[in-house]
Amino acid sequence: MRILRKLTQTFGVSGRESAINEVITELVKDYAGDITTDGIDNLIVYKKGSGKNRKKVMVSMHKDEIGFMVMSIDSDGYLKVRNVGGINVATTVMNRIQFRNGTVGIVGFSKGLGKLEGGVLDMYVDIGAKSKEDAEKKVQVGDVACYMGDVVKLKNGRVASKAMDNRIGCYIGIKVLMQLEDPYHDMYFVFSSQEELGLKGATVASRIVKPDIGIAVDITGSYDTPESKGGNMKLGGGAAIKVMDRSVICDEDLVTAMVDICKSGNIKYQMDILPSGGTDAGAMNISNHGVRAGGISIPTRNGHGPNGMVDMKDVDACIKLLLAFALKEPEQN
Numbered sequence: 001m002r003i004l005r006k007l008t009q010t011f012g013v014s015g016r017e018s019a020i021n022e023v024i025t026e027l028v029k030d031y032a033g034d035i036t037t038d039g040i041d042n043l044i045v046y047k048k049g050s051g052k053n054r055k056k057v058m059v060s061m062h063k064d065e066i067g068f069m070v071m072s073i074d075s076d077g078y079l080k081v082r083n084v085g086g087i088n089v090a091t092t093v094m095n096r097i098q099f100r101n102g103t104v105g106i107v108g109f110s111k112g113l114g115k116l117e118g119g120v121l122d123m124y125v126d127i128g129a130k131s132k133e134d135a136e137k138k139v140q141v142g143d144v145a146c147y148m149g150d151v152v153k154l155k156n157g158r159v160a161s162k163a164m165d166n167r168i169g170c171y172i173g174i175k176v177l178m179q180l181e182d183p184y185h186d187m188y189f190v191f192s193s194q195e196e197l198g199l200k201g202a203t204v205a206s207r208i209v210k211p212d213i214g215i216a217v218d219i220t221g222s223y224d225t226p227e228s229k230g231g232n233m234k235l236g237g238g239a240a241i242k243v244m245d246r247s248v249i250c251d252e253d254l255v256t257a258m259v260d261i262c263k264s265g266n267i268k269y270q271m272d273i274l275p276s277g278g279t280d281a282g283a284m285n286i287s288n289h290g291v292r293a294g295g296i297s298i299p300t301r302n303g304h305g306p307n308g309m310v311d312m313k314d315v316d317a318c319i320k321l322l323l324a325f326a327l328k329e330p331e332q333n
């Protein structure tokens with residue numbers, strides 16, 4: 001749990017990702033061939049392969065998290081914020097958020113709690129300040145905050161935390177890197193930036209890497225709670241092999257190859273057809289001259305909120321699948 005705690009609790013709201021870059025670099029540096037970065041703060045970790053028919057495989061795990069940016073501070077010391085990425089009012093109001101300097105705020109809702117009708121701009125943040133001047137001792141316009149939510153262990157190997165989207169994907173990439181001694185393929189592990197603002201980091205990284213194959217490792221929905229309708233992915237159902245989301249329809253051969261790996265390796269799997277939301281797979285897919293793209297997804301409850309929940313057995317299945325893919329000779333077709 002030490003690595004997962006470090007990854008989820010480190011600050012990294014989209015576009016303000018230097019702290020999470022440092023943490024990931026520290027974790028992977030002994031296992032990487034080469035680590036580079038670029039103008040949009042992607043972290044590109046290269047590991048050379050030795051297979052005769054090896055391909056360039058880009059595995060993209062976004063490391064940014066959703067958050068809040070201060071737009072103004074009123075005379076009573078309350079902060080007005082805007083969303084950085086997809087913020088849902090209902091999962092946010094009455095929760096704690098934290099700025100990079102450690103300042104904590106409680107999110108209120110100016111229209112009252114009755115129906116929560118309205119949007120992000122109806123929220124306000126209370127840091128306990130008594131006036132604008134008092135607030136400005138701690139927080140300035142333009143400052144950015146993330147959710148608070150420490151890692152908690154639940155029953156049956158389930159774990160909840162803030163920023164599970166997508167530090168759990170980063171965790172999988174890092175665990176694979178640590179075990180990957182001699183890959184078949186040339187592997188580019190991209191810890192991508194600004195996914196939550198429109199797959200921006202992966203768009204740039206895919207132009208740099210020019211992969212033959214792109215795989216996004218990211219969370220997906222979990223349709224096994226009382227309020228959920230439709231969707232088939234379940235917590236504990238295994239690694240979710242992406243077939244489609246809003247951003248991509250995955251390469252059919254790639255989907256088949258992943259299913260075959262799971263069948264032959266006895267890895268529990270399920271198919272991931274996400275009705276809404278996109279992933280870095282979409283950005284890689286339409287980059288350059290078109291890239292065969294797929295995804296390995298982690299079913300997650302409460303994805304965009306302070307308590308994203310995953311099942312560590314699914315996480316282990318994702319690690320096994322990605323590791324096997326990196327070591328495998330491609331199917332001839």
Ligand SMILES: [Zn+2]
Nearest residue numbers: 165166196304
């Ligand atoms: Zn997300």
